[in-house]
Amino acid sequence: MTAPGMHPPSVPARAAKGLVLFVCCAVVIVPFITVVSTSLATREQVTRSGGMVFLPDEVSFAAYQAILSGGVVTRATMVSLFVTITGTALSLAATTLLAYGLSRRGSFAAKPFLMIVLFALLFTPGIIPAYLMVKSLGLIDTYWSLILPVMINAFNVIILRAFFMDLPEEVIDSARIDGAGDLAILWRIVLPLSKGVLAVVALFYAVSYWNAFFAALLYLNDISMWPLQLVLRTYVVNQTQVGVDQLGVAGADLPPQEAVQMAILVLSIIPILVVYPFVQRHFTKGVLIGAVKG
Structure with missing residues (x-):
């Protein structure tokens, strides 16, 4: 009907x-x-x-055997995995703590900090100020330069804060009456109730770290430290020839250039294709957080 x-x-x-x-x-x-x-x-x-x-x-499978047999591509893949896993874990922890603090009534300087988050959401620093800040902190040619400057995303903080504010106050108040502190409430009550939105935010961070290449182009002068996406850009966008010393295979066995470039591209999107189906069902809930009241 x-x-x-x-x-x-x-x-x-x-x-x-x-x-x-x-x-x-x-x-x-x-x-x-x-x-x-x-x-x-x-x-x-x-x-x-x-x-x-x-x-x-x-x-x-000659192209895949070539890029996985050693050399810059294999090393770049390991770098991207390290930056993505470490960055996602640190970003999720920092974002969760900040969002939970901003969502609780009576938190110290909650409104000023919220204004700072909103300001960071609307206005971003330029390339030169960001580079000077990273350089002044001594992070040039370190993997921390790919993580610390972007560890907290204002949009993700707003999403988590809106979700935490929608949690039933009665549950939190009852735990507080039983003697639970803020960290215990966060760990034992809030986080178990927030698995869906945490999965969405974690995926946002993971995709951002995995696909990032511009920060590495700015802050990493050592080619051996480049992540996979920057190597992919160098090979595909700049049409740089993949040489024998880069892939670690004999010249006679070197696969066609186009096949190697496409193999690197496929390798770069496999992690997203593997992870996305497990958190797809949380996307609608994560996007609509705070959109409907009442």
Whole structure:
């Protein structure tokens, strides 16, 4: 049954919606298939197709074997994993503590700190002030330069604060009557009730750390410390040739340049594809936090 005044869409309308959905899916799926197929193509197929292969006739894992056998790509992958895991853990902990403090009534200087967070949300420092600050702290050529300047995101603080404020006050008050302190309430009551929104915020941070390359370009002068995304930008965007010394394989066994570039690209998106399905169901809840009152 349909609601009063509502009529089911006509056949042409449904066909038009299906066509638009099909086109949108094709725009996303076809390039992805092309990237994966090119990374699995042989030199003959890449040469015959002129660079990009849609569906390879023969599957070859030479590009993946080359980038994973040692050299700068493997090292860059380990760097990205370290920065992402460490940064996400520290950012989630700091954001949770700040948001919980701002959400509690009677917290010391809660309103001034909230104004600072909102100011940071609306206005961001420029490249030169940020670089001078990182340099003055002695963080140049250290991995902390990729974590500390962006450890707390104002938008994520607002999301967590809105969720914490919607938690039932009766539950927190009863725990306080039983003698629980603020940290005990946060650890034993608030965090178990906030698994969904924490998963969303953690994914936001993880994607941000994993995809970041500009900070590494500014603060890391040692190429051996570069994360995977900066290496990917150097190989693909700047069209830098991947050499024998970089991949650690013999020159005769070097796979085609296009296959290596696409293999690095696939390697860079695999972690997001693996993690995203587990937190997808929390996205709607996380986005709508604070949007509906009452």
